[in-house]
Amino acid sequence: MLARLCKINFVATLLEVRDLRTHFHTSQGIVRAVDGVSFDIKEGETAALVGESGCGKTMTALSVMRLVPKPQGSIVGGEIHFQGRDLLRLTEQEMREIRGAEIAMIFQEPMTSLNPVLTIGRQITETLEAHERLSRDTPEARALELLRLVGIPDANRRLSDYPHRLSGGMRQRIMIAIALSCNPKLILADEPTTALDVTIQAQILELMRELSRKFGVAMMIITHNLGVVARYADRVHVMYAGKVIESAGARDIYQNPRHPYTLGLLHSVPRLDQPRKAKLDPIEGQPPDLWNLPQGCSFSPRCKFVIERCKREVPPLRDIGAGHRSACWVAETLSQGKVSSS
Amino acid sequence: MSRTQNSKLKTQNSAIVEVRGLKKYFPVFSGLFTQRVVGWVKAVDDVSFSIRRGETLGLVGESGCGKTTTGRCILQLERVTEGEILFEGQDLTRLGDAELRLLRRHMQIVFQDPYSSLNPRMTIGQIIGEPIWVHRLLRDRGECRDRVEELLTLVGLNPLMAQRYPHELSGGQRQRVGIARALALEARFVVCDEPVSALDVSIQAQIINLLEELQGRFSLTYLFIAHDLSVVRHISDRIVVMYLGRVAEIADRVELYESPLHPYTQALLSAVPVPDPAVEAQRERVVLKGEVPSPMNPPSGCVFHPRCPIAVEECGQIVPQLREIRPDHWVACSRV
Ligand SMILES: Nc1ncnc2c1ncn2[C@@H]1O[C@H](COP(=O)(O)OP(=O)(O)OP(=O)(O)O)[C@@H](O)[C@H]1O
Ligand SMILES: Nc1ncnc2c1ncn2[C@@H]1O[C@H](COP(=O)(O)OP(=O)(O)OP(=O)(O)O)[C@@H](O)[C@H]1O
Ligand SMILES: [Mg+2]
Ligand SMILES: [Mg+2]
Numbered sequence: 070m071l072a073r074l075c076k077i078n079f080v081a082t083l084l085e086v087r088d089l090r091t092h093f094h095t096s097q098g099i100v101r102a103v104d105g106v107s108f109d110i111k112e113g114e115t116a117a118l119v120g121e122s123g124c125g126k127t128m129t130a131l132s133v134m135r136l137v138p139k140p141q142g143s144i145v146g147g148e149i150h151f152q153g154r155d156l157l158r159l160t161e162q163e164m165r166e167i168r169g170a171e172i173a174m175i176f177q178e179p180m181t182s183l184n185p186v187l188t189i190g191r192q193i194t195e196t197l198e199a200h201e202r203l204s205r206d207t208p209e210a211r212a213l214e215l216l217r218l219v220g221i222p223d224a225n226r227r228l229s230d231y232p233h234r235l236s237g238g239m240r241q242r243i244m245i246a247i248a249l250s251c252n253p254k255l256i257l258a259d260e261p262t263t264a265l266d267v268t269i270q271a272q273i274l275e276l277m278r279e280l281s282r283k284f285g286v287a288m289m290i291i292t293h294n295l296g297v298v299a300r301y302a303d304r305v306h307v308m309y310a311g312k313v314i315e316s317a318g319a320r321d322i323y324q325n326p327r328h329p330y331t332l333g334l335l336h337s338v339p340r341l342d343q344p345r346k347a348k349l350d351p352i353e354g355q356p357p358d359l360w361n362l363p364q365g366c367s368f369s370p371r372c373k374f375v376i377e378r379c380k381r382e383v384p385p386l387r388d389i390g391a392g393h394r395s396a397c398w399v400a401e402t403l404s405q406g407k408v409s410s411s
Numbered sequence: 412m413s414r415t416q417n418s419k420l421k422t423q424n425s426a427i428v429e430v431r432g433l434k435k436y437f438p439v440f441s442g443l444f445t446q447r448v449v450g451w452v453k454a455v456d457d458v459s460f461s462i463r464r465g466e467t468l469g470l471v472g473e474s475g476c477g478k479t480t481t482g483r484c485i486l487q488l489e490r491v492t493e494g495e496i497l498f499e500g501q502d503l504t505r506l507g508d509a510e511l512r513l514l515r516r517h518m519q520i521v522f523q524d525p526y527s528s529l530n531p532r533m534t535i536g537q538i539i540g541e542p543i544w545v546h547r548l549l550r551d552r553g554e555c556r557d558r559v560e561e562l563l564t565l566v567g568l569n570p571l572m573a574q575r576y577p578h579e580l581s582g583g584q585r586q587r588v589g590i591a592r593a594l595a596l597e598a599r600f601v602v603c604d605e606p607v608s609a610l611d612v613s614i615q616a617q618i619i620n621l622l623e624e625l626q627g628r629f630s631l632t633y634l635f636i637a638h639d640l641s642v643v644r645h646i647s648d649r650i651v652v653m654y655l656g657r658v659a660e661i662a663d664r665v666e667l668y669e670s671p672l673h674p675y676t677q678a679l680l681s682a683v684p685v686p687d688p689a690v691e692a693q694r695e696r697v698v699l700k701g702e703v704p705s706p707m708n709p710p711s712g713c714v715f716h717p718r719c720p721i722a723v724e725e726c727g728q729i730v731p732q733l734r735e736i737r738p739d740h741w742v743a744c745s746r747v
Contacts, residue, residue, distance in 0.1 A: 296684030351616030
């Protein structure tokens with residue numbers, strides 16, 4: 070009986086990141102861009118990686134792809150298990166087979182990741198050919214099908230267009246088409262809509278959601294927009310200064326935040342669905358320099374709930390029940406963090 | 412209630428700025444070297460609104476709809492193609508450079524990008540002190556230095572920052588410098604062009620609170636340009652919604668957010684995700700089809716009609732005029 074139940078509810082873990090560390094060597098010292106990051110992504114799930122500028126979101130994703138800029142940057146520790154294999158132990162050749170085919174990435178600025186001198190059609194067929202993922206269809210036919218899938222009007226004509234002829238929203242659709250072209254299991258989308266207008270942002274995110282459901286692709290959306298996360302993510306991982314400091318189901322994290330930073334973020338943004346507050350409630354102070362992190366918990370200098378221990382010991386990311394994890398010494402005693410409309 | 416709001420209530424509803432029939436067209440040239448004009452970008456096309464003394468007027472709309480151009484035209488940083496800009500009753504478009512220079516003191520701008528808007532070769536002290544010096548508000552170096560320190564303290568920075576260079580400051584700190592510079596000349600009217608868009612979420616709230624506090628203290632009037640509708644709702648008394656160079660709707664904060672009338676405003680509001688999955692699951696969404704058309708070749712009739720969910724045939728023919736549907740609530744839509 071138990072076994073059967075487990076079978077029904079069991080969703081396999083697709084990606085497992087454990088204590089990942091990616092550092093940069095600069096003239097000012099070592100930048101701990103990723104400083105012990107751990108999280109999981111399940112098959113078919115949409116996860117969000119949220120955090121402020123410079124906290125290490127992009128570097129986390131690039132580490133998973135093993136595309137950290139060399140020679141300044143390197144992965145110095147941790148494990149990245151994808152479908153049971155540790156990506157950090159693969160050869161460059163083996164990794165190339167995974168990139169694009171198993172794990173695809175979509176970047177924030179599509180103009181820099183699309184090749185300006187290749188037609189849209191060619192960029193898609195190139196990816197297909199590189200992975201020899203062609204069954205019956207010709208590459209051109211598959212490219213056309215993909216453009217239609219991502220809602221490009223007049224797809225036939227667009228195949229021979231160059232990227233600069235397209236709007237930002239259209240380019241992002243092309244990036245999604247390329248990402249989907251080899252039927253990957255996981256798409257890492259780094260701020261896929263930050264550069265776009267809200268009405269176009271909504272179109273693109275709806276499209277991504279629809280396609281991920283249709284093909285059962287897992288997604289990790291990297292963003293700093295808490296609204297986007299609330300609308301589209303199943304699970305949320307909040308980063309601060311190179312670490313994941315809280316992980317939980319989306320509803321849970323918004324209704325019951327268990328880290329002072331998450332709590333502060335949720336309180337500091339004005340919300341359209343609530344009465345307007347007379348005054349906003351910001352997190353005081355600045356995010357820390359990654360080459361000069363404070364002792365103990367990196368958030369402690371800005372934290373309202375700080376205790377002595379926080380200044381000495383780094384709190385580990387630990388289970389606090391029901392799939393909720395927090396890296397805070399006082400996680401359990403944080404006042405019920407429901408964001409009230411007062 | 413905060414001090415800001417109290418002082419806002421006290422001031423009477425007279426306009427400090429009036430924009431009448433503003434048009435700004437940019438020429439489009441045929442090639443890199445030839446100077447033949449082949450078309451016009453209608454960045455702002457017949458826009459009228461007024462800004463009341465002591466209020467914050469929010470200006471929202473998607474990228475390229477003409478928000479920045481409108482702000483720059485008001486400050487005369489851009490010459491208008493047509494229309495009038497009245498500042499305290501004077502038409503700025505008719506003034507000469509010398510007269511404008513005198514008035515500029517009272518009208519300042521805070522830019523979106525705190526990284527590129529500060530001169531990298533000047534110290535923070537020089538950046539803030541320069542306008543004071545240029546306008547000869549103070550003639551003594553020592554007094555000027557004191558004033559800079561006072562301004563830095565006012566915007567929540569350590570006076571020692573005066574010695575530093577912009578690259579040594581964070582984005583939020585640089586934005587504070589931009590605000591201090593705007594205040595140096597005791598401006599009465601400040602255009603804030605996306606002053607928090609480039610900042611981190613946790614820093615945005617700090618800057619918004621600062622702007623509100625300074626407004627209460629110095630009776631400032633703001634034109635607050637932004638594309639984040641949650642932020643605009645928080646800071647604005649009234650809001651102008653623009654689409655493709657035209658005004659779609661003008662209303663006070665409560666009206667606009669609680670009963671938006673223009674289909675574009677409705678779509679825009681529903682596109683903003685709320686940071687709460689429980690609320691999100693219940694919300695209705697209007698996802699607009701299509702893209703924002705090019706301002707070089709705007710659609711005929713109502714510029715919104717190709718994307719509008721309630722458009723009828725005549726919307727493609729007749730340009731809708733702004734009409735006052737309810738007291739103080741203006742809409743440019745013939746279907747409302
Ligand atoms: N080539 C590099 N050399 C030195 N430091 C770097 C380099 N690239 C990134 N970093 C540092 O690594 C840290 C993490 O960068 P990352 O790009 O992952 O941030 P992010 O969370 O994606 O931020 P954003 O939201 O701004 O994109 C940053 O503090 C950044 O300054
Ligand atoms: N100097 C210029 N020459 C030619 N076209 C211009 C110029 N400045 C602005 N434009 C065009 O005018 C239109 C309005 O631009 P504007 O910068 O006012 O938009 P905006 O609403 O501020 O957009 P954003 O939200 O992206 O800042 C755009 O199509 C832009 O490309
Ligand atoms: Mg990034
Ligand atoms: Mg602008």
